[in-house]
Amino acid sequence: MKYFILTVSGLMLLVMIVVTLNQQNSEKVIERQPEVSNQQDNQVQSEQEPEQDSLYAINNEKISYTLQNEALHIAYNQGEEWTEVPIEKDTLFSGEYNGNKQELIEGSYNLTENRVAFLHTQGEGVGSKPVVLTYSLDQGETWKDAIVSELFPPLRFRKVEFLDNQFGFVILSGDRTMSFEYHQVFLTHDGGKTWEETATPDTQSLISDGGFISESTGFMSFGTINPVSPDLYVTEDSGTNWEKAVFTIPERYQEVFVSAEIPTIEEEHLTVLVNQGPNGDYQGGKVKGKFVSENNGKTWKFQSEVEPNEAE
Numbered sequence: 001m002k003y004f005i006l007t008v009s010g011l012m013l014l015v016m017i018v019v020t021l022n023q024q025n026s027e028k029v030i031e032r033q034p035e036v037s038n039q040q041d042n043q044v045q046s047e048q049e050p051e052q053d054s055l056y057a058i059n060n061e062k063i064s065y066t067l068q069n070e071a072l073h074i075a076y077n078q079g080e081e082w083t084e085v086p087i088e089k090d091t092l093f094s095g096e097y098n099g100n101k102q103e104l105i106e107g108s109y110n111l112t113e114n115r116v117a118f119l120h121t122q123g124e125g126v127g128s129k130p131v132v133l134t135y136s137l138d139q140g141e142t143w144k145d146a147i148v149s150e151l152f153p154p155l156r157f158r159k160v161e162f163l164d165n166q167f168g169f170v171i172l173s174g175d176r177t178m179s180f181e182y183h184q185v186f187l188t189h190d191g192g193k194t195w196e197e198t199a200t201p202d203t204q205s206l207i208s209d210g211g212f213i214s215e216s217t218g219f220m221s222f223g224t225i226n227p228v229s230p231d232l233y234v235t236e237d238s239g240t241n242w243e244k245a246v247f248t249i250p251e252r253y254q255e256v257f258v259s260a261e262i263p264t265i266e267e268e269h270l271t272v273l274v275n276q277g278p279n280g281d282y283q284g285g286k287v288k289g290k291f292v293s294e295n296n297g298k299t300w301k302f303q304s305e306v307e308p309n310e311a312e
Contacts, residue, residue: 055082058103063111065104072104074116076139083140091120094129095155096176107159116140117192119148119160119170128153131172133160135192148172148186148195156181157207166191169218171210179225180204185218185239198239205231211262213270217296219245221260227277232260234297246299247274247291253302256282257289269294273306 057064057079064075066082070089073082092104099105110117117135131149136142153175162168166189173183181204186195205222212218216238222231232245249257257274264271270293276285286308291300 055079059111061111063113063116065109065111067102067104072118074111074140076113085116085118085134085140086143087118087120087134091122092118094121095158096174097156105158107161110135110160110162112162113139114165115162115192117160117162119158121152121155126154131155131158131170133170133192133195137191144193146188146192146195149184149197152184153182157183157210159210161211162192163212163214167212167215168192169212170195171207171220173207176206179206181206183207183220185210185220187212187238189215199242200239201233201242201244203231203233208259209262213263213265219260219262219297221262223259224278226279227258228255229258230260230274230300232272232297232300236296243298245293245297248299248301249289250302253289256280261288263293263297270297271303272297272300 055066055068055073055075057075058066064079066073066079067089072085072087072089072092074085075082092108093099093101097105104118108119115135115137116139117133119131119133121129122132123129128151130147131152133146133148135144135146148170149172152172155172155174156176157171157173159171160168168188168191170186171183172186173181175182183200185198185200187198188195201220201222203222206224208221208224208227210218210220216236218235218239220233220242222233229249230245230247232247233242234245235242245260247260256276258280259275259277261273261275272291272293273288274291275288276282283305288306288308290303290306292303293300
């Protein structure tokens with residue numbers, strides 16, 4: 001009996017030892033499992049994280065630009081090396097007209113080897129703001145800010161252009177009410193460092209386009225909502241005085257060619273394309289009329305129709 005009790009006690013002790021060892025091994029496995037799981041999770045997460053997208057140009061010009069990563073960048077070497085422009089992206093689109101924000105608003109910038117320039121507003125809020133031209137003359141190494149207008153209503157139309165290293169113009173419009181709006185023309189004679197306001201035509205119609213072909217001769221075209229005839233004004237004294245140009249239009253083209261673009265110099269005369277406006281349907285709505293002026297843009301005579309591929 002004594003031996004039987006000793007034997008049973010020994011077996012019970014052995015069973016307890018085995019159970020204890022199994023529990024310890026089980027606890028060790030459980031403690032390691034989170035470590036293995038975390039390593040796997042980190043590896044999966046690392047594999048799923050996308051690398052930073054490389055910048056790519058969104059224009060086809062010699063000087064590239066992109067608006068990726070919520071910033072404006074430019075490149076002079078087909079996108080191999082990008083330089084960030086010190087402008088808040090949103091200020092490039094501030095105003096009544098914002099564009100699609102996927103590309104810069106047409107006319108609001110210049111991109112050349114010797115000059116890059118961008119029109120934008122300054123400050124927060126939705127009211128009137130300063131309009132600034134940020135530009136670089138050394139391919140983005142240094143940047144300068146020039147105040148074009150100390151205070152201007154929310155922008156609709158904006159355009160900047162330089163004819164040479166010194167002379168340039170900015171045309172702005174805003175504060176639109178129905179088919180009327182406020183507009184101003186600014187000129188620079190020192191490469192954009194300073195800007196001075198000049199007079200504008202005596203009309204409050206909506207601007208469709210504007211520009212200068214020399215320091216003295218400039219044009220402003222109006223009528224964006226249901227125009228019925230070209231409404232083009234010309235100045236020959238740098239904007240001090242403006243007069244409305246006269247168009248001689250054949251009867252068959254009356255109320256067909258209704259919106260004048262900006263004239264260009266062609267040999268010994270000026271030419272201008274007049275499009276069909278937003279509602280044109282003649283020959284598909286894309287055909288334009290070509291007009292010629294022999295007196296610096298004061299009067300225009302019809303020359304020919306221009307097909308869309310010829311007008312480009």
